[in-house]
Amino acid sequence: MEVAIVTVGDELLAGRTTNTNASWLCERLHDRGVTVERVTTVPDRIPDIADAVTEYRDRYDAVLVTGGLGPTHDDVTMEAVAVALGRPMEPHDEALAWLEADGYSRADLTEGTTDLPAGARALHNDVGVAPGAAVEDVYVLPGVPAEMKGMFERVATAFSGPQTYEATVVADEPESALLDRLEAVRERFDVSVGSYPGSSVRLELSSIDATETERAAAWLRERVDGVENGDDDRA
Template sequence: MNVAIVTVGDEILAGSTTNTNASWLAERMTERGSTVECILTIPDDRALIADYVARWSDDFDAVVVTGGIGGTPDDVTVEAVADGLDREYVVHGEIRERLVEKAAAFRDENPDLVEDYDLQLDVDAAASIPAGATPIVTDEGWAPGCIAENVYVFAGIPDEMKAMFEAVSEEFQGDSVARTLYTPAPEGALHEALEAVSERFDVSVGSYPRSENRPGRLRVSSTDPETVEEAVEWLRANVETTEPPVAEGDEDEGVDGDGDEGAVE
C-alpha cells in the first residue's frame, strides 16, 4: 500500500508549529507494512489542497490529509477535500445530532463560557463532510474526521489526529517488511556494499549516517521477508556492524530505542 501524507497549516510553514503529525503517521504506517512515498506540507489554501487531493487520489493507494477541521474560517481542509473529489460538502445528520447533544452538555457544564454564544453555526460547520464520506468519530475532538474514497482526513491537533488514525489503522496493513542494521562505518565507506546488496537481492536499502551518539543505520525493506533476511545476512558478512544504541533507562535490558534486542530491528 503506497501512501501520501499531506499536512495542512500556515503555522507549520511559518515554523511556529513543528510538524510532528507527519513523522508520527509515517512511522505507524511503516510499522504496519505500508509504504509512505511522499510527505507534503501546504498552507490553508482551499484550492491548493483540492488540487493535490484530486491528483494524488489517483496516484496513491491512500492519501492522508491532516489539518484544521473544526469549522473556524481557516479550517478549510474537509471542504477542500470535497472539492478535490468533486463531491458536495454537506451536513451529516447523525454527526450533527451527536454534536448538538455534546454542545448542550458543554453549555450546561460551562454556562458562563457560552451564555452569549450561539453554537448553531459551529455545529453545522463541524458536522459537514464530503457527500457519501464515512465519518471518523472519536471522543478526543469536536469535529469528526472522514474517509472519502481513498482519502483519509484527520484533525491537525496531534491527540485528535492519533485517535482518528487508530480508529482506522487496520486499513493501512501492507506487505512491506523491514530490518535495520547498525554500523560504526562512515556512510561514504558503504557505497560498494550498498550497491552490491541491491544488485544481489530484490530489496530497497536506506543508509542513514552516524551521529555523535548514535551509529549509522542500514534499513533493508521488501515485500518478501525471506529476501530481507538473506540481504541482512549478506550485509552482516560484508559490513562492520554494532549493537543497537541503548535508550535512556534501558541500560539493564540491553535493548535499543524501539525495544528490540540485538543488532537487527
Template sequence: MDAALLTVGDELLAGDIENTNATWIARQLADRGVTLARIAVVPDEVSVIADYVRSFSDQFDAVVVTGGLGGTPDDLTMDGVAAAFDRPLVVDEAAVADIERTVEAVRDEYPDLDLDVERHASIPEGARPLLNTDGLSPGCVAENVYVVPGIPREMKAMFAQFADEFAGDRVTRTLETSMVEGEVTPMLQDAREELPAVSLGSYPSRGAEHNRIKITAADERHLDEAEAWLREHVAIVDEEE
C-alpha cells in the same frame, strides 16, 4: 499498498508548529507494511488542497489528509476535500448528535460556548463520517481519502478507527554497523546492484556508538538474502556485542 500523506496548515509552512503528525503517520503506515510514496505540506487554501487531494487520490491506493477541521476561518481542509471530488458539504446527523453530546458535557465548564454545530458537522456528500472521540469536528472517508484532524491527540484517536484498513507487504529490518558512513557507502552502492529486490538506507546515529542500515523488501526471503550479503561485506554488530 501505496499511500500518500497530505498535511494542511499555514502554521506548518511558517515553521510555527512542528509537523509531528507527518512523522507519526508515516511510522504507523510503515509498521503496517504500507509504502508511503509522498508527503506534502500545503497552505490553508481550498484550491491547493483540492488539487493535491485529487492528484494523490488518482495516483495512490489511499491518501491520509490531516489538517484543521471545524468552524474557524482557516479550517478549510474539509472544504478542499469536497472540492477535489466536486461534492457539496452536507451536515452529517450522526456528527451533529456527537458534537451536541460533547458540548453538553462541557457546558458547565464553558457556559458561553457558542458553536456553529452544522459547520462543524459538515463533510463531503456521500462520505463516511469518522466521529471525533477526543474533540468536536468529525473526519471522514471520501473515496480513498481519509481525513483526520490536525490536533495530534484527536488525529491519533481517529486514525485508530481505520488503521486496520491500511495493510501492505513491505517488511523492514535494521542492522547496526561499526563502520562510519563514508566507509560503508561503497558497499551499499555494490549492494544496490547485487540486490535489486531491496532498498537500502544508511542512517548515521549522532552520538550513538553504531550507525544503522535499514533494509526494505517485499518479503522476508529478500530481507534474509540482503542481510546475508551485508554480513559478508559490511562490519555488522549484533546486539549482544
C-alpha cells in the same frame, strides 16, 4: 497500496510546528505494509488543499488529509475536500447525533460543525469536537495530534499492503568506505538497502522475505565494523 499524506497548516510552513503528525502517520502506514509516496504541506487555503488532493487521488490509491478542521476562519480543509470531490457540503445527521450524545446541544455548536461533503462517512472524534470524514478515497483527520491518532485508528484497517521485514546494521565506518559491501549485499540478496549517515552509518535492509532480510543483515554484520550491530536504533 500507495498513498499520499497532505498536512494542512500555515503554522507548519512558518516553522512554528514540526510535522510530527506526518512522521506518526508514515510509521503507522509503513507498519501496515503501505507505501507513502508523498507527504506535502499546504497552506490553509481552499484551492491549494483541493489541488493537492486532486493531484494525489489521481496518482495514488488513497489520500490522507490532516489539519484545518474546526470552527475558525482558517479551518477550511473539509470544504476544500468537498471542492476536490465535486460534492456539496451538507449537515451530517450522524455526526450531529454523536455530538449530542457527548453532551453538546445543537444550539451551542458553531454553525457548520457537522457539515461534511455529501455522502461522506463521518468519523467520530473521541478527543475533540470536529468530526472527520471518509469519502471515496480521501480520509480527513484533525490536526491536533491526539485527535488525529485516535481517528486514524478508526480507519487503519482500510490501509494495508505486503508485510516487509526490516533489519538495521550500524556501521562505524565512513559511508564512502562501505560502497563495495553495499553493492555486494544488493547483488547477493533480494533486499533494498538504505544508507543513513550520522555519527555512524545506519544501514536499513528490507524485503518481503524475513529470511532473506536476516541473511543479508548477517552477511553485512560480518563484514562491517559495527559498534552496535544488531541494535535496531531508530533515534
